[in-house]
Amino acid sequence: MTALAARADARPSARKRAGNGATRRIDADEIGLDALVGHAGYAVRRFQIWIFQDFVKTLGNVDIRPTQYSVLTVIGANPGLSQMAVAKRLGIERARLVHLLDSLEQRKLVKRVKSKTDRRSHALHLTAQGETALAKFKRLAAEHERHVEDRIGKENRERLLRILADFT
Amino acid sequence: MTALAARADARPSARKRAGNGATRRIDADEIGLDALVGHAGYAVRRFQIWIFQDFVKTLGNVDIRPTQYSVLTVIGANPGLSQMAVAKRLGIERARLVHLLDSLEQRKLVKRVKSKTDRRSHALHLTAQGETALAKFKRLAAEHERHVEDRIGKENRERLLRILADFT
DNA sequence: GGAAGTTTGTTGTTGACGACAACAATCGTC
DNA sequence: GACGATTGTTGTCGTCAACAACAAACTTCC
Numbered sequence: 001m002t003a004l005a006a007r008a009d010a011r012p013s014a015r016k017r018a019g020n021g022a023t024r025r026i027d028a029d030e031i032g033l034d035a036l037v038g039h040a041g042y043a044v045r046r047f048q049i050w051i052f053q054d055f056v057k058t059l060g061n062v063d064i065r066p067t068q069y070s071v072l073t074v075i076g077a078n079p080g081l082s083q084m085a086v087a088k089r090l091g092i093e094r095a096r097l098v099h100l101l102d103s104l105e106q107r108k109l110v111k112r113v114k115s116k117t118d119r120r121s122h123a124l125h126l127t128a129q130g131e132t133a134l135a136k137f138k139r140l141a142a143e144h145e146r147h148v149e150d151r152i153g154k155e156n157r158e159r160l161l162r163i164l165a166d167f168t
Numbered sequence: 169m170t171a172l173a174a175r176a177d178a179r180p181s182a183r184k185r186a187g188n189g190a191t192r193r194i195d196a197d198e199i200g201l202d203a204l205v206g207h208a209g210y211a212v213r214r215f216q217i218w219i220f221q222d223f224v225k226t227l228g229n230v231d232i233r234p235t236q237y238s239v240l241t242v243i244g245a246n247p248g249l250s251q252m253a254v255a256k257r258l259g260i261e262r263a264r265l266v267h268l269l270d271s272l273e274q275r276k277l278v279k280r281v282k283s284k285t286d287r288r289s290h291a292l293h294l295t296a297q298g299e300t301a302l303a304k305f306k307r308l309a310a311e312h313e314r315h316v317e318d319r320i321g322k323e324n325r326e327r328l329l330r331i332l333a334d335f336t
Numbered sequence: 337g338g339a340a341g342t343t344t345g346t347t348g349t350t351g352a353c354g355a356c357a358a359c360a361a362t363c364g365t366c
Numbered sequence: 367g368a369c370g371a372t373t374g375t376t377g378t379c380g381t382c383a384a385c386a387a388c389a390a391a392c393t394t395c396c
Contacts, residue, residue: 031257033336034245035306036238040316040325041219043332045234046259048216049354050335051209065381066213070204077202084344089199091214093383098346120344120391138203148208156331157208163324164211167218168201217383233352252373261354266375288362288373 051148058144064137067092071100072134075110075124082121109133219316226312232305235260239268240302243278243292250289277301 036042055066064072070090075081083101087094101124104110109130112122126134149157204210223234232240238258243249251269255262269292272278277298280290294302317325 031242031249031253032245033257034241035309036241037336038329039309039313040328041216041223041234041312042238043329043336044212044216044219046335047332048209048212049259051212053354055209066209067382070210073202073204074199077200081199082344085199089201091217093385094345095347095385096382118344118392122345141203141207144209145207152331159327160208160331161206161211163320163328164215167214168205168211221383235353250373261356262374263356263376264353267352286363286373290374 050151054147055141055144058147059137059140062133062137062140064140068100068104069137069141071097071104072109072126072130072137076126076131076134079125080113080123082115082118083124084121086124104130218319222315223309223312226315227305227308230301230305230308232308236268236272237305237309239265239272240277240294240298240305244294244299244302247293248281248291250283250286251292252289254292272298 033042052066055069059065059069067090071086071092074086074089078085081089083097084094086092087097092100101110101112105112108127111125111127113125115121115123145157152160201210220234223237227233227237235258239254239260242254242257246253249257251262251265254260255265260268269278269280273280276295279293279295281293283289283291313325320328
């Protein structure tokens with residue numbers, strides 16, 4: 001399992017103590033992860049970083065980040081929700097949602113409508129502009145999802161979704 | 169797919185516009201995620217948050233966070249590595265690793281030894297105290313891993329590790 | 337009907353984290 | 367020996383989770 005070959009032409013590498021005080025070049029893939037390989041959290045974290053970066057890059061032109069996309073999608077599918085409801089459903093803190101909505105409202109994608117039945121809360125809606133924008137975001141997000149398929153395989157992606165289904 | 173049942177006794181809920189201006193209580197699980205359900209990134213993010221929180225809670229008494237654990241584990245398995253090598257292997261920025269090591273060094277778990285062959289770099293080692301501490305951390309991390317098993321199932325956890333193996 | 341407790345949105349702070357940029361010291365190479 | 371690259375460091379910026387506190391509005395209970 002452990003790579004032992006020392007490539008003389010390797011560029012990015014570290015130094016390793018030999019028996020004496022000297023060091024020799026070692027490649028990153030020679031470095032053992034030890035207990036880390038058995039930890040799901042580590043693999044998930046690395047994967048999450050990858051997937052996040054691809055999402056941001058794929059939706060870079062429209063300047064939409066994953067959290068913003070999730071908020072827009074939920075509001076689009078459930079118009080009139082309160083901020084609390086959205087926050088609870090997406091596992092976002094309501095304090096954090098305030099800023100997210102401030103930004104989305106400034107961009108004219110979302111509007112906060114005063115609820116008539118509960119004067120504390122806001123009913124969240126997409127603007128007309130928000131509707132058409134979200135449609136575009138969804139197309140780009142689908143493209144991102146194809147990148148995921150390309151990276152881990154179609155079946156593995158579906159397996160993953162099944163395994164993690166009840167975290168959504 | 170959309171839950172329509174309205175439970176009268178539901179506590180945490182939002183309000184939904186009826187045909188008129190009125191609202192009715194709806195439960196969080198009534199809120200559709202729409203396109204989000206098909207996105208691996210969303211499921212992974214939620215799972216990552218869960219797993220992260222469980223790790224932090226399980227290793228709470230020893231005050232070790234996932235990133236710190238990964239750094240200690242890699243140094244423990246590969247004594248003498250440079251900061252660059254560790255950063256590259258774990259996908260951490262070397263700027264960030266500086267602070268991580270500052271903290272771990274203050275806690276006497278890690279020591280930076282001046283390299284004799286490259287006076288720019290530090291050879292990273294665990295202290296004796298760090299060795300015994302890491303052994304304890306590993307036991308707790310294994311306990312955390314059992315929580316993951318309990319949550320998603322033994323086979324699913326293994327499937328997950330296989331699917332994401334090349335992100336580590 | 338009114339007091340007491342709760343919920344909603346908001347503001348603010350803290351700390352972990354990823355991403356960048358700049359810098360001095362040092363190394364490698366030509 | 368000069369020039370470019372690498373290493374550790376410092377600093378800034380923006381995202382994000384986690385809390386705490388607050389006013390306004392709602393609910394509950396007496």
